[in-house]
Amino acid sequence: MNFIDRYFKLQENGTTVRREIVAGAATFLTMAYIIAVNPLILQDAGMDFGAVFTATIIAAVVGTGIMGLWANWPVALAPGMGLNAFFTYGVVIGMGHAWQVALGAVFCSGVLFIALSATRFRQWIIEAVPRSLRFGVSAGIGLFLAIIGLRNAGIVVDSPATLVMIGDLTSSTAALACLGFIVIMVLDARKIPGAIVIGILAITGVGLITGDATWGGGDWAPPSLAPTFLALDIGRVFELGLVTVVLTFLFVDFFDTAGTLTSVANMAGKVDEDGKVAGIGRAVFSDSIASTVGSLVGTSTTTSYIESGAGIKEGGRTGLTAVTCAVLFLLCLFLAPLAKTIPGWATAPALVFVATFFARNLKDLDWEDISDYGPAILAAVVMPFTFSIANGIAIGFTAYVAVKALTGKAGEIHVAMWLLAAASLLYFLKDL
Numbered sequence: 001m002n003f004i005d006r007y008f009k010l011q012e013n014g015t016t017v018r019r020e021i022v023a024g025a026a027t028f029l030t031m032a033y034i035i036a037v038n039p040l041i042l043q044d045a046g047m048d049f050g051a052v053f054t055a056t057i058i059a060a061v062v063g064t065g066i067m068g069l070w071a072n073w074p075v076a077l078a079p080g081m082g083l084n085a086f087f088t089y090g091v092v093i094g095m096g097h098a099w100q101v102a103l104g105a106v107f108c109s110g111v112l113f114i115a116l117s118a119t120r121f122r123q124w125i126i127e128a129v130p131r132s133l134r135f136g137v138s139a140g141i142g143l144f145l146a147i148i149g150l151r152n153a154g155i156v157v158d159s160p161a162t163l164v165m166i167g168d169l170t171s172s173t174a175a176l177a178c179l180g181f182i183v184i185m186v187l188d189a190r191k192i193p194g195a196i197v198i199g200i201l202a203i204t205g206v207g208l209i210t211g212d213a214t215w216g217g218g219d220w221a222p223p224s225l226a227p228t229f230l231a232l233d234i235g236r237v238f239e240l241g242l243v244t245v246v247l248t249f250l251f252v253d254f255f256d257t258a259g260t261l262t263s264v265a266n267m268a269g270k271v272d273e274d275g276k277v278a279g280i281g282r283a284v285f286s287d288s289i290a291s292t293v294g295s296l297v298g299t300s301t302t303t304s305y306i307e308s309g310a311g312i313k314e315g316g317r318t319g320l321t322a323v324t325c326a327v328l329f330l331l332c333l334f335l336a337p338l339a340k341t342i343p344g345w346a347t348a349p350a351l352v353f354v355a356t357f358f359a360r361n362l363k364d365l366d367w368e369d370i371s372d373y374g375p376a377i378l379a380a381v382v383m384p385f386t387f388s389i390a391n392g393i394a395i396g397f398t399a400y401v402a403v404k405a406l407t408g409k410a411g412e413i414h415v416a417m418w419l420l421a422a423a424s425l426l427y428f429l430k431d432l
Contacts, residue, residue, distance in 0.1 A: 004320065008072060013317040020074075023316025024324025027076050029194030030307040033350045034060070034078045035332055036200065036342045041084045041148075042300060045092040045099040050223025053339055055298035058225070060329045063290025063302045068322030071282035074311055075264055076325040077290045080303035081354050082141035083252055085148055086389045087300040091245055094388060103232035103295050105242050109249035110292030110301070116254065117285045125254070128416030133396055134255055135361040136376025140383035140392045141252070142358025147384040149351030152344045153177035172212050173345040176203045180349035188353075193310065196350045204346045216340025222333040228298020244427045248390040253301050257287045260304040268312050306357075371407050375400035394424035 005011055010020070039052040056079055063077030091102040116125065150156040154174045159165035167174060180203035187195035207213030237246065261283050264270075270279065287304050294302035311321045362380070365373040379396025383389050401421035404413050 008318040008320045010318060010320065015315060015317040017320065019315040020318060020320035021324045023074060023311035023314040023321040025311075025328065026193050026314045027074075027305075027308050027311030027316070027321065028325045028328040029197060030310040031076060031078060031305050032194070032328075032332070033196040033200055033347070034081070035329075035335070036339045037081070037347045037350055038079045038084055038299065039339065040342070040344055040347055041088050042099070045088040045102070047099050047298070048223075048227035049340065050218075050336060051225050051227040051229070051298055053336055054223050054225045054333065055228055055294070057329050057333050058297045059290060059294035059299050059302045061326045062293050063286065064322045064326040064329065066289060067283065067286040067304070068319030068326060070319075071279055071286045072319035073261075073264070073270075073279065073283045073286075074268060074316040074318060074321035075261065075283065075304050075308045076311070076322055077287060077302050077304050078329075079294060079299045080253065080256065080301050080305075081351075082145055082256075082358070082389065083249065083301040083303065084299075085144060086248065086252070089148065090248075090388050090390060095245070097240070097242070097245075098233065098236075100231050100233040101236045101240065101242070102245075102300075103228075103298065104234040104237040105245045106249055106301050107232050107234060107292060107295035108237055108246045109253065110288060110295055112246070112250050113254060113288035113291055114285070116250075117281070117288045125416060128414040128420070129255065130372070130400065130412075130414075130417070132365055132372040132376040133379060133400055135364055136379040136396055137252070137255070137389075137393055138361045139359045139376075140380035140396075141389060142355040142361075143380060143384040144355075144387075144389060144392075145351045145358065146355035147387075149348040149355065152351070153348035154345065155348075172210055173207075173343075176207055176210075176212065177345050177348045179203055179206075180346065181352055184349055184353045196353060199353075200342060200346050200350055203349070204342050207343065207346060208341070213341060213343050213346065216337045216342075218337045218340060220334050220337060223336050225297060230296060231298060232295055244390055244394075247423070248393060249301050251393060252389060253287075253291060253303050257284060257304050260306045260308070261287075264304075264306075264308055264312060268317055371400075371403045371409055375403060390427070394427045397421045397424045398428075 035056060038056045039049045042052045043049045060078040067073050067075050087102050091097050092099050154167040154171055156164050157167040180199045183202055184195050184199035187198055204213050290302040365376055367373055375396050378399050379392045382395050383392035397420050401413055401417055
């Protein structure tokens with residue numbers, strides 16, 4: 001115990017081994033849903049469910065382990081929500097690229113992230129994008145997840161007349177999805193750890209009784225990683241010139257990580273009187289390494305989870321919290337049959353619930369300045385309506401620079417934002 005105390009600096013951070021383990025378990029319970037949700041989303045891209053299940057856990061274990069053992073931060077990592085949806089529905093289905101190429105783009109974005117993490121350019125970029133656009137992009141990702149979840153539940157369907165319309169709410173699966181959402185919200189409101197996981201398992205259990213779900217079966221041993229391991233196609237990324245795709249993965253991961261780590265730092269007391277965050281460099285570097293490793297084993301971008309706040313609320317202050325969470329993820333390798341049992345409609349409530357968490361960022365916009373909130377809202381609504389995170393980011397950036405410049409506020413535009421807006425314009429004009 002003395003070694004653990006010294007290594008993680010438990011006494012220095014005012015915590016204990018027991019408190020850190022409890023905190024790690026709390027963090028795990030709040031984000032364990034990704035073990036089932038991520039394979040289901042990437043399966044739509046044509047990837048093998050079992051291989052992605054194993055890759056998801058490996059990415060979470062490696063990323064969270066590095067964050068805990070090297071950076072000594074109580075933060076857990078796993079394939080990010082929103083980024084996995086962009087991977088499947090944006091890059092593979094929307095743009096028509098093979099999933100191997102999409103993995104190559106994730107790898108390239110991870111390498112760029114590592115390079116940025118090692119230079120001062122990281123801070124320059126973070127300071128360039130205004131808070132309003134960060135809030136708008138985050139909310140847009142939430143709305144993107146929401147429409148995917150509602151579609152998977154059969155609550156929203158396509159319509160030749162109005163584009164979208166209400167589905168058949170009398171169907172058993174739609175009803176169960178609605179019930180699942182209510183269960184998750186009630187449990188979360190009552191501060192019960194693992195609300196999302198409990199909700200998913202509860203309605204899946206009901207589905208097994210009603211016949212709307214079937215037991216996944218199969219071996220309890222970890223599924224083979226062979227179908228996705230090192231299957232990424234980096235060469236085609238360069239051949240096809242997928243610069244925008246790479247930058248979108250990079251941008252979303254970069255700012256999601258920055259926002260998450262900053263929030264967690266405040267909660268964990270890692271910010272000094274001058275506003276400097278202790279160990280932020282190692283934390284960001286850990287995140288960038290995790291993204292690269294994840295693409296190699298076969299999953300979309302791995303990123304820091306804001307759900308880590310659940311563990312910090314339980315008293316977690318050091319990397320021992322993250323290591324505990326990593327161990328619990330590792331044990332889940334032997335739960336593949338259970339993950340295969342969970343149908344898409346059962347994870348739909350989780351997607352919509354996570355969407356509400358993202359969407360609440362809109363409350364922090366400056367609602368007195370149209371040049372601030374206008375582009376942010378535009379970015380947010382374009383994402384679900386065009387089924388593309390990249391479109392939302394590009395339009396939001398372009399609108400922000402245009403509105404600020406034309407309303408006499410050009411001085412508020414960071415130099416890097418001019419470059420990002422120009423790149424966004426090129427993104428839309430590339431096919432002319």
